[in-house]
Amino acid sequence: MKASIIITGSEILTGLRQDALIQPMASWMTSRGISMDEVRVIGDSPERLVKTVRDLAQANGLIIVTGGLGLTPDDTTHRAVETLAASGDARLYPEIDNPVGSARGIDLRFDHGTRVVFLPGVPREAHAMFGILARELNESAPKTVEVTVFGLREVEIARRLGDLAAACGFLPRDMEVALIVPKTIEQDVRRILGPHALEQENLNASVAALLKRRGLTLATAESCTGGLIAHIVTQLSGSSEYFMGSVVSYSNEIKIRVLKVPEEIISRHGAVSHQTAAAMLKGVLDLTGADVGVATTGIAGPTGGSDEKPVGTVWIAAGRKEDHAVKDFRFRFDRQGNKMAFAKTALFLLRTYLHDTDIRSH
Amino acid sequence: MKASIIITGSEILTGLRQDALIQPMASWMTSRGISMDEVRVIGDSPERLVKTVRDLAQANGLIIVTGGLGLTPDDTTHRAVETLAASGDARLYPEIDNPVGSARGIDLRFDHGTRVVFLPGVPREAHAMFGILARELNESAPKTVEVTVFGLREVEIARRLGDLAAACGFLPRDMEVALIVPKTIEQDVRRILGPHALEQENLNASVAALLKRRGLTLATAESCTGGLIAHIVTQLSGSSEYFMGSVVSYSNEIKIRVLKVPEEIISRHGAVSHQTAAAMLKGVLDLTGADVGVATTGIAGPTGGSDEKPVGTVWIAAGRKEDHAVKDFRFRFDRQGNKMAFAKTALFLLRTYLHDTDIRSH
Incomplete structure (x- = not known):
């Protein structure tokens, strides 16, 4: 029709x-x-x-x-x-x-x-x-379900799904893609897309469900994302159950004064570094007492990049004080796009950390 | 045509x-x-x-x-x-x-x-x-300029502009309205709309211009806005010149522990109160050393409201430690809409404060 x-x-x-x-x-x-x-x-x-x-x-x-x-x-x-x-x-x-x-x-x-x-x-x-x-x-059409995907573009999703792609509707929204999938092939689609296929309707809700199920509290330490992760987390009603708060440490002074990032880490490795991200994570967990956290430090652009650390570079730390992942990524969006990519990737890294570990509230 | x-x-x-x-x-x-x-x-x-x-x-x-x-x-x-x-x-x-x-x-x-x-x-x-x-x-049409308006809906802008409204284009975006105005009537439009007509292309840029011109630094203390004000401020390239950072004190624990809001203020007046907003502002200015700040505490909903403080209620403090405005507002949007209205109103209150005072960097 x-x-x-x-x-x-x-x-x-x-x-x-x-x-x-x-x-x-x-x-x-x-x-x-x-x-x-x-x-x-x-x-x-x-x-x-x-x-x-x-x-x-x-x-x-x-x-x-x-x-x-x-x-x-x-x-x-x-x-x-x-x-x-x-x-x-x-x-x-x-x-x-x-x-x-x-x-x-x-x-x-x-x-x-x-x-x-x-x-x-x-x-x-x-x-x-x-x-x-x-x-x-x-009632006259096949039953469908929504499978939301993060970390793959539409063309890449379509490539991986092969023949199955034609049966799916694609609804991109805020760097995630909601696939409308016939119920009969949902498991195939989830198997092919692996960890990119989210449990809940979006990344934020997927992280929320994991935190709530395990009774864990969350805090964020944000430099380049400027509060966007906290903003996304608090868009969800009920987030006060697990979200304690955030320190947006836009200036180095706040990183040092509030998050207790050692000055020598910043002077030796730079504010945008593996070491600073890890220290920011430790700092916000110490300050807030939250169980898990994410920390971001990077260059959203358009200025501030260098050959070694170009615009779009970000270091993200996710997990607990004693045990966490720190990874760097590089995106090529404009300032607003980079901020959103940094924030979503931080939530995705936290989700991966929670999947890979079995930590629960103590 | x-x-x-x-x-x-x-x-x-x-x-x-x-x-x-x-x-x-x-x-x-x-x-x-x-x-x-x-x-x-x-x-x-x-x-x-x-x-x-x-x-x-x-x-x-x-x-x-x-x-x-x-x-x-x-x-x-x-x-x-x-x-x-x-x-x-x-x-x-x-x-x-x-x-x-x-x-x-x-x-x-x-x-x-x-x-x-x-x-x-x-x-x-x-x-x-x-x-x-x-x-x-x-070249064959009258020259126009953009006048961005905050705090009035389209119908109210049109009512106030009377006959002039027909000559204007309306472009609503994120709770602001960009009016496309023939250059010949710009001054009339600005006079009629008074403080609602912004100096710059949006509220964020208007606040930024005022802060930069006076050499002032900014910090935010956010409860109900959950980091959204910091996110908006840092969407602007160059915001690191004046924006130091934010404490998103979503839980009362963070309000008390990080922002040093006295426990008895929260127990006597509630976390959503004039007194808590003022104490949060003082706390974040003490912590960060910023010149001016904004603080928000309210109920974005859909849950958490009461007869006395219904969903959509917010207290906002803006200014310096020694001298600031604290005002309450009530909005009737959904959770996301209320958060955005709270955040934009906080920036508007800060702009009003900066217009009404002549503080400069010391």
Whole structure:
């Protein structure tokens, strides 16, 4: 089956608001074997909407329309639906429930088979109602699960999965990739991708689950990531159960004064070094009393790099005082991208450490 | 003039990648008085592209096409352009420079006046080349400037601006709104919006400029914001000039142990209180030796609220040890939204403090 999406309303078209619906809906359809044909963003005109629906109904079995669906009978969508239903070649089916708002969805079916579903433009409502529609469409489609991957780009995931890749939907988000995978091949996909396939819906939740299961507390010592790891960790509700806090030691003075990194380590090896990362880890664990920690020191750029330690270089320490991993990495993103890559890699290194050891709360 | 955008390529259409071009291009055109007619996202087919261009060329004076522009003559766009140019009613103009990549842009003009510009799909390249095109279009349009606003929603900005609002483009980003304003009314807009109109391109840069000009250093003490303020501050290259670091005191233990918040303040007034915010500020300034700081303590939610201190409540302290502002706010976003609102409001409070006082480095 082919499907298209129509986004109505002037907010997206005039650039007042960023679209938040195309990607999740298109990715979901692609992963279900529904072939995306076209997306159109149009203004607030009932005539234009009627014309666009008719245009796309020729080649598509499913059309999702979002926006223009208010509570009054004279809004754009209701007027367009009235015109379409009155023309004799389409019928209205029961409305679609809106579990999070008041405007209900409209289900119009052309006699030639095309189904047109009208949802509100509010992303939260559209997502919830698309979920209801998806469950219904799912009953005739294979069951799928989400497998989130870290540390491999989409092309590399596709290469490793080989023939299996065609059955998967790819949803990249914040340096992780959510794969939508038919349930029947989930174990194959996990086996092929090994440690890159995460247990939970994302890296942060995977680390959280490990820490909570083992009753461990966490602290971070952050130089180049500037608080981003702590920010990511605390995006999760319930993180106060295991997250004690962080020292963002952006200046060397704070590394020395607060984290007690010996001055000679910095002067001998540099602030961006294996030794400084390890000393920062020890310092934050001593200071906070947390069970495990991560520490980062690197060069996010665009300035501050050298031949020996170019922009994108980072040292990360993860684990306990007495027993931890320290590794260096090199990324080639811009400043913001490098910070995010450093932070996510630190969480991934902590996850690997927790998998490889069996430490628990004492 | 009317304009439309065509996004080609299967990545956006199948949901593999989120579109990053529609909003900035549409917003720019709207702010220049160019009326956005339609956006279409189509797959990688030269025939489809030709049909879509011809379809939209009927009503539009300008069509921007992105994607499908590789270096080989057999890619989607080159094949489509060849077909269009060969049909006798359109001519090729000189190519458009690509300052950040190798694929050059194509400029095709129909005899009936419609101009079709083909840009690469890589957002960085498309943005740079759209900038060149924008400068050229600008010569016939009124000169504009960007005025970034914090602390007012779009509807409230529009209400305050009254008739002037129609001349402005609105670009909301991360709880700030960039207004694209004709240069001739910039001073009126700034006067009406008062302290909400920022000096620099965003709140972060506005605070940075004030700190640098006065030679002041900054530290943050963050509970509910979980490191987000430090993360925002360090997104800016050059922040190491003034940013010393942060203590993310997520647990009360860290507030007491590292920031030296007296235990009786927490037990008497609660961790989320005027007194704790002020004590955290004093603590981080003592610990780091920074000139000024901000401290946040609040409830991001969804759990942890009470009748007296509901979810979304935050106390923020900003300034110096001897002289600072402490204010409470209440937001109604979700956890992530509340964290961002807390962090941005803290920076806004610091900016107000710096404007209201004349402190400089001693």
